[in-house]
């Protein structure tokens with residue numbers, strides 16, 4: 001069998017990095033699109049990097065951007081991929097309110113640009129297309145839990161842009177017979193999660209507090225309910241969706257829901273810290289009740305280590321998301337393998353190690369850069 005070629009947009013992101021690992025292990029030749037930046041932005045895939053001078057290299061990176069039609073078309077033409085995974089996006093919901101037009105250009109029109117490249121290059125028979133759709137499509141939810149048939153009601157410029165991408169993917173499947181499908185993925189996290197998404201913000205912030213590098217973590221809506229899975233489980237499903245006889249859209253979720261407050265409590269417990277939540281709304285705070293073990297020398301009982309800051313509230317919020325992954329289980333045999341507790345344990349261990357290193361540097365005279373934005 002000839003070696004398959006995959007093209008991944010967003011290869012430098014959380015999912016792109018896990019998917020690249022997964023596909024390389026499966027023997028694929030992997031091509032990824034990375035953006036030009038003023039500093040290195042490939043830390044999540046540096047361990048996979050192969051020098052361009054290496055013979056039989058399996059990982060190839062191309063400079064590109066989802067806003068640049070000619071660039072995308074040239075890369076698709078050059079690579080002639082068997083599979084395209086469109087994971088690239090301005091993926092932050094809160095940021096999409098700040099940059100709605102850019103978000104639409106990248107997340108909505110970027111998807112169209114790629115589909116058009118496949119079509120205009122006559123690759124619609126050869127190239128299979130995966131679109132990174134999202135539970136944010138459900139927004140103001142019309143049904144609990146959400147499944148493939150649940151109506152959409154997006155609540156942010158990000159959600160609306162992704163709605164266009166969802167439908168244009170489906171439209172190219174129906175209009176041109178392309179193998180193009182949507183994975184409607186619910187939130188998925190990992191130690192590689194971007195630092196401004198709430199889970200990583202919590203694990204990173206609490207680890208810094210535990211090590212005495214910060215005093216308080218400021219967050220937004222603690223009541224928001226999410227269905228959180230592990231990115232590793234979810235990229236496996238992205239690949240599975242492109243290996244079927246016919247393209248079909250699937251919900252990918254765990255079927256279990258927790259609040260942001262639960263996530264804070266569980267992450268703190270992983271550090272040996274028991275929290276009491278006091279107050280309500282913008283007055284709510286988390287106070288340290290007790291500490292066990294030696295992971296948190298920087299805190300003591302009575303410390304307020306989490307506080308609500310309305311600056312992190314969104315103009316329109318998605319309050320509750322809970323997915324029903326039973327179709328993915330029935331058709332493809334997919335079930336998530338990593339539990340929320342296991343994932344939190346992995347994320348906290350990873351961030352604690354980084355905080356300990358920063359703490360060590362600080363005691364030896366270096367300044368620590370701690371971002372509290374987003």
Ligand code: NDP
Nearest residue numbers: 010012013014015065066087088089091132134185187188
């Ligand atoms: P990340 O934010 O970690 O990664 C996004 C990737 O897109 C990065 O590689 C980023 O590059 C790239 N990118 C951003 N803008 C552009 C652009 N203009 N042109 C080309 N590439 C660009 O996201 P995730 O890995 O978490 O998510 C992957 C995809 O899945 C996204 O489309 C997201 O919207 C979607 N999704 C994610 C879910 C989740 O819970 N993680 C759930 C459902 C859907 P750079 O590194 O340079 O910033």
Ligand code: GDR
Nearest residue numbers: 091093134135186187196197198199219220221224312374
């Ligand atoms: P989300 O993820 O918006 O669901 O989008 P995020 O982790 O940003 O927010 C989840 C929920 O937590 C609440 N929240 C906060 N969020 C952030 N970022 N920072 C805070 O301080 C904070 N405090 C409370 C939010 O209001 C929200 O309700 C993610 C992205 O990966 C999208 O690309 C993807 O499509 C969806 O998940 C599914």
